[in-house]
Each structure stands twice: as structure tokens, then as C-alpha cells.
Amino acid sequence: EVQLVESGGGLVQPGGSLRLSCAASGFTFSSYAMSWVRQAPGKGLEWVSTMSGSGGSTYYADSVKGRFTISRDNSKNTLSLQMNSLRAEDTAVYYCAKHYHGSGSHLPIFDYWGQGTLVTVSS
Amino acid sequence: QSALTQPASVSGSPGQSITISCTGTSSDVGSYNLVSWYQQHPVKAPKLMIYEGSKRPSGVSNRFSGSKSGNTASLTISGLQAEDEADYYCCSYAGSSTYVVFGGGTKLTVL
Numbered sequence: 542e543v544q545l546v547e548s549g550g551g552l553v554q555p556g557g558s559l560r561l562s563c564a565a566s567g568f569t570f571s572s573y574a575m576s577w578v579r580q581a582p583g584k585g586l587e588w589v590s591t592m593s594g595s596g597g598s599t600y601y602a603d604s605v606k607g608r609f610t611i612s613r614d615n616s617k618n619t620l621s622l623q624m625n626s627l628r629a630e631d632t633a634v635y636y637c638a639k640h641y642h643g644s645g646s647h648l649p650i651f652d653y654w655g656q657g658t659l660v661t662v663s664s
Numbered sequence: 665q666s667a668l669t670q671p672a673s674v675s676g677s678p679g680q681s682i683t684i685s686c687t688g689t690s691s692d693v694g695s696y697n698l699v700s701w702y703q704q705h706p707v708k709a710p711k712l713m714i715y716e717g718s719k720r721p722s723g724v725s726n727r728f729s730g731s732k733s734g735n736t737a738s739l740t741i742s743g744l745q746a747e748d749e750a751d752y753y754c755c756s757y758a759g760s761s762t763y764v765v766f767g768g769g770t771k772l773t774v775l
Contacts, residue, residue: 555691585769586753600763648701649757649764652721654709
């Protein structure tokens with residue numbers, strides 16, 4: 542059974558940093574691209590970042606480019622998101638999502654999602 | 665402002681069919697057959713319902729179907745059931761630069 546468990550959320554002041562983690566199990570982690578998708582309170586889904594299965598390719602939304610860094614440790618089946626220079630508008634539930642196709646594909650089709658971790662940026 | 669445009673809400677009675685539209689541009693929906701649809705119940709994670717425009721993942725009811733015409737994709741739910749009441753989001757690949765865009769979401773109410 543595929544499981545994705547996010548952690549690391551919390552309350553942080555504007556300008557601060559936070560590191561999110563996603564522990565994956567139930568599938569061959571290194572074979573699949575992984576993404577972070579966020580949802581501000583009462584709002585819709587917003588794609589944040591994607592990393593290919595090998596870690597060789599990364600993609601970022603313009604809203605986080607230069608502030609957030611996605612990474613993965615395939616030996617530990619873990620995806621991470623380092624978030625720096627946080628702003629109030631980064632407040633959201635952050636979901637870790639597995640891509641549907643494996644074998645090097647990084648097409649944005651998300652077949653499994655974690656339960657999310659809440660990040661609140663406020664003074 | 666979301667990149668893909670969806671109606672804010674739709675409604676239907678049990679047993680009826682409804683369609684949710686998702687309008688993009690020639691840079692996303694119109695250029696790729698890579699629209700996916702997600703169902704989200706309150707305080708739950710999204711669930712993949714349709715991918716690559718019209719394909720259903722294993723376990724998703726055949727009451728859910730997807731299609732596309734030009735720059736607009738559509739999700740149709742037939743034989744509406746109470747458990748279909750949820751928010752629905754479309755999503756499209758948008759090329760290697762923008763990569764992916766979501767719609768603003770549509771709240772489905774089963775009357």
C-alpha cells in the first residue's frame with residue numbers, strides 16, 4: 542500500500558525558514574517523480590515544485606522560485622522541501638504527491654497524496 | 665487568479681448527470697492531452713479521478729468520464745450520488761517552462 546506521510550509544518554515568522562519532509566513507502570520511490578502541492582486555507586490547489594525520480598530534474602512555481610528548494614534521498618525514501626524567506630502568502634497545507642507514471646516520466650499526474658502538513662507564516 | 669477557469673459551483677439531483685468545464689489556453693489544455701481531474705472531500709487529500717483527459721485509474725467508478733474540445737476540458741459525472749458531493753479540480757501540463765497549472769476548483773452540491 543502506498544503511503545505518504547508529511548511532517549515539519551508549524552508556525553513560523555515572516556522571513557523565517559522551515560523544512561518539510563515526506564516519508565514514502567509501498568512503492569519503488571526512486572522510480573517516480575514527486576511533487577509538492579499546497580492549498581491555502583479555503584482556497585484551491587497550487588503546484589509548488591517537482592523533482593524527477595533520479596533527482597536530476599527540478600521544477601518550481603514562479604511564486605517560490607529562489608526561495609524554496611526541493612530534494613530527495615532515494616536511499617531513505619524521503620522527499621523534502623526547504624522553505625526560506627517565508628511570506629504570509631505561503632501559509633497553506635502542503636501535500637506531498639506521487640506521480641502516476643514511473644520510468645523517468647515527470648508528467649504532472651498525481652495518483653497518491655499525503656494527508657498534508659500545515660505551514661502558518663505569521664508574526 | 666487561477667490559470668485554468670472552472671465554474672465556482674455546480675449542482676444536481678441524485679441520479680442526474682452534471683458536467684464541469686475547465687477552460688485553459690493553447691499553451692496548456694489545448695496543446696496537450698494531459699488534463700487530470702481531482703476530487704477533494706472536506707479536510708481530505710485530493711484523489712485522482714481522471715488522467716490524460718479521459719482515462720480512469722483503477723478503482724474509480726465508470727460514472728466519471730473526461731473529454732476535451734479545443735482549449736476546454738470537461739468532467740462528467742453520471743448517476744449522481746450523495747458521496748460525489750465534493751470539490752473538483754482540473755490540472756493540465758503546460759510545457760517545460762510553466763510545467764503545470766490547476767483550475768480554481770468547482771464545488772459540486774448534490775441536492
